[in-house]
Amino acid sequence: MDLHVTLDGRRDLTAQIYLQVRAAILDGRLRPGEALPPTRDLATTLAVSRNTANAAYEKLAAEGFLTSRVGVGTFVSNLPFHNEQALETPNSPLRPRPMWDTMPAPPDMSATTARYDFRPGMPDATHFPFATWRALLAGQLRNSATTLGKYGEPLGHAGLRAAIARHVGVSRAVRATPSDIMITAGVQQAVDLIARVMLAPGDVVAVEDPGYPPVKRLFQSLGLNVVGVPVDAEGLVVDHLPPNAKLVYTSPSHQFPLGYALSLSRRLALLAWADRTDAVIIEDDYDSEFRWTGRPVEPLHALDRTGRVVYVSSFSKVLLPTLRIGFCVAPPPLHSALRKAKHLADWHSTGPLQGALAEFIDSGALSAHLKRMRRVYRTRRDRMAMAFDQDFTDHLEPITSTAGLHVTAWLRTDRPGEDQAIITRARDHDVALHSMTLCGVDHPPRQGFVFGYGLIATEDVDEGLRRLRRAFT
Numbered sequence: 001m002d003l004h005v006t007l008d009g010r011r012d013l014t015a016q017i018y019l020q021v022r023a024a025i026l027d028g029r030l031r032p033g034e035a036l037p038p039t040r041d042l043a044t045t046l047a048v049s050r051n052t053a054n055a056a057y058e059k060l061a062a063e064g065f066l067t068s069r070v071g072v073g074t075f076v077s078n079l080p081f082h083n084e085q086a087l088e089t090p091n092s093p094l095r096p097r098p099m100w101d102t103m104p105a106p107p108d109m110s111a112t113t114a115r116y117d118f119r120p121g122m123p124d125a126t127h128f129p130f131a132t133w134r135a136l137l138a139g140q141l142r143n144s145a146t147t148l149g150k151y152g153e154p155l156g157h158a159g160l161r162a163a164i165a166r167h168v169g170v171s172r173a174v175r176a177t178p179s180d181i182m183i184t185a186g187v188q189q190a191v192d193l194i195a196r197v198m199l200a201p202g203d204v205v206a207v208e209d210p211g212y213p214p215v216k217r218l219f220q221s222l223g224l225n226v227v228g229v230p231v232d233a234e235g236l237v238v239d240h241l242p243p244n245a246k247l248v249y250t251s252p253s254h255q256f257p258l259g260y261a262l263s264l265s266r267r268l269a270l271l272a273w274a275d276r277t278d279a280v281i282i283e284d285d286y287d288s289e290f291r292w293t294g295r296p297v298e299p300l301h302a303l304d305r306t307g308r309v310v311y312v313s314s315f316s317k318v319l320l321p322t323l324r325i326g327f328c329v330a331p332p333p334l335h336s337a338l339r340k341a342k343h344l345a346d347w348h349s350t351g352p353l354q355g356a357l358a359e360f361i362d363s364g365a366l367s368a369h370l371k372r373m374r375r376v377y378r379t380r381r382d383r384m385a386m387a388f389d390q391d392f393t394d395h396l397e398p399i400t401s402t403a404g405l406h407v408t409a410w411l412r413t414d415r416p417g418e419d420q421a422i423i424t425r426a427r428d429h430d431v432a433l434h435s436m437t438l439c440g441v442d443h444p445p446r447q448g449f450v451f452g453y454g455l456i457a458t459e460d461v462d463e464g465l466r467r468l469r470r471a472f473t
Contacts, residue, residue: 003037005046013048017056025065025076032078036066039074103217109321114432116464120257120406120452123317127376132365136356148351154343155335156183156327157354163361164327172288173302174311176329182338183327183349187284190312190328191215191249193345195222197337198280199246206245208236209441212256212284215249216441228441231255235262238269243277251284253297257408257439257450259401261297271300274308281309287317289370290377291403307331315357317405317454318370325349325357377405380453380461387465395472396448408436410448419447425471431464 005020007013024030037045039053046053057074060066068074109122141148155161161178168174184190199205201223207216209228219226227245230237236250248270252262262270274281283300291297301311314326330338342348360366384407388398396409411418419435426433436448456464 003042005042007046007048013046013052014055014059017042017046017048017053018059021056021060022065025060030076032076034076036074036076099220103221104213106214114427114430116429116431116460116467117455118449118451118453118464118468119432119434119455120450121317121454122321122452123319123405123454124373124376124457125320126457127369127373128320129365129369133356133360136359137352139359140352140355152348152351152354154182154339154348156181156349157351157358159358160354160361161327163358167361167366168311168313168329172285172296172299174299174329175302176311179335180329180332181327182330182335182342183325183354184312184314184342185324185346185349186316186326187286187312187314188214188218188326189345190314190326191282191284192218192222193338193341194280194282194310194312194328194330194334195219195224195247197334197341199224203246204242204244206241206248207441208250208255209443210257210436210439210445211249211441212251213438215284219249226441228443231258231260233260234266235260236266236270238266238273241270241273245277245279247280247282248274249282249284250300251286252300253285253288254402254404256286257406257436259399259404259406259408261402262300264298267298267300267303271304271306271308275306279308283309283311285311285313287404288313289318290374290405292378292381293402297403301329307333310334318366318373323353323357325353376458377453380456380458381407383458383461384451384453384465387462391465391469392472405454406450406452408448408450410436410446414447419449422449422471426468429467429470431468431471433468 003021005017007016021030021036030036036042036057039050039057043050043053057066057068061068061074064077064079066074067077113119158178160183161181164181165176165178168176182190182193184193195205195218199222202225204225204227205219206227206229207219208231210231211228216226227242229240235252235255241248250262250270252267254261270281273279281300285299288297288299299311301309310331311329312326315323316326328338381401385398388396388409392409395412397412398407398409401407419437423433423435434450434452436445436450439445439450453461
């Protein structure tokens with residue numbers, strides 16, 4: 001390994017090397033068992049004699065900091081030298097903007113909080129075709145020897161953009177060419193880049209209330225004025241949109257968290273409103289692949305005839321959240337600006353992952369996986385619906401869900417804080433829940449829960465609901 005040592009002048013070079021290596025060991029930068037560079041290499045790097053480097057190593061070895069093995073090398077001794085206090089960062093005068101002090105901490109979605117996990121927003125990774133994916137990714141790594149050392153196109157892998165254009169064109173009737181598509185690190189980056197391109201600090205943004213919390217916070221971090229717009233059984237209430245809003249964020253096919261679909265009359269009204277007020281609509285089509293009853297709902301993008309809608313989606317719900325691959329479909333006037341914004345944000349998304357996903361889509365593996373998962377999730381959804389009807393009628397008022405990976409239910413009681421009390425008792429029974437209170441924008445929503453059925457195994461649904469029932473008593 002490279003070892004950073006700074007020499008000041010030519011006085012007592014051995015002591016300078018000794019003290020800096022010793023400090024690196026004591027504060028944990030050099031860990032027990034770690035190999036140090038040979039004295040010949042260190043001497044060459046520092047432009048000193050080998051005897052100088054040897055003397056420093058010998059002193060460290062005599063004090064027990066280093067161990068040498070003939071013909072093998074010199075290593076940090078396996079002793080508890082680590083001093084956590086030495087690693088403490090000095091008090092800094094730097095402070096974030098006050099807005100960040102009031103921003104809620106992001107939840108640790110990677111943590112396993114309970115065996116019976118009803119949190120929404122995550123698919124079941126145990127059914128992912130890892131063998132197929134490994135083969136595709138390995139092929140990309142083998143065939144990318146000439147391209148891995150180069151930066152990629154900011155808009156994304158050409159093959160993946162073409163595959164997505166075909167996929168959304170067939171599955172969602174979204175009219176798009178590969179040039180209309182930009183690959184992003186999930187939907188949130190897509191929304192971030194669109195807002196940066198279209199809006200200025202102080203502009204008004206309308207979001208659904210209740211709605212998806214991270215998007216509200218993202219807009220606020222950009223200095224935008226976020227206004228919540230109520231949602232009813234027909235979806236976003238278009239008549240309540242602020243007239244000065246420059247952008248509307250909506251999930252019309254399956255509203256989060258309530259699950260309603262935006263009615264056709266509201267869809268047309270929203271498009272007319274955007275055209276009249278010169279606003280942009282971000283359509284988040286986040287889990288429309290999973291529809292359980294009724295006909296598929298036509299995306300806003302398919303109805304848009306004036307180029308007001310930017311369609312965003314990702315593969316987090318259908319494949320794996322850890323892939324962090326999303327995309328947006330934007331009208332041509334935004335292409336150049338979005339490409340520049342993506343380049344400034346992170347230059348480009350990971351090439352081999354994009355290539356593997358393109359093959360996954362084009363080979364039919366994505367369609368096969370979706371078909372398989374629809375059966376899995378439908379079974380869980382039906383079991384939950386039956387339990388709500390039979391065992392929770394005194395406590396929960398479910399909202400009929402026709403699509404997606406979650407169902408929302410209101411609490412029948414209006415006793416303040418009851419949802420948090422239930423969450424606490426459920427945790428004692430090894431059950432994790434997501435409260436509706438986390439989804440408020442301008443006004444606290446009615447108490448209830450958003451029940452996901454992506455994380456919990458099918459064989460655990462019944463037992464998880466039985467345990468949950470105890471938390472209501």
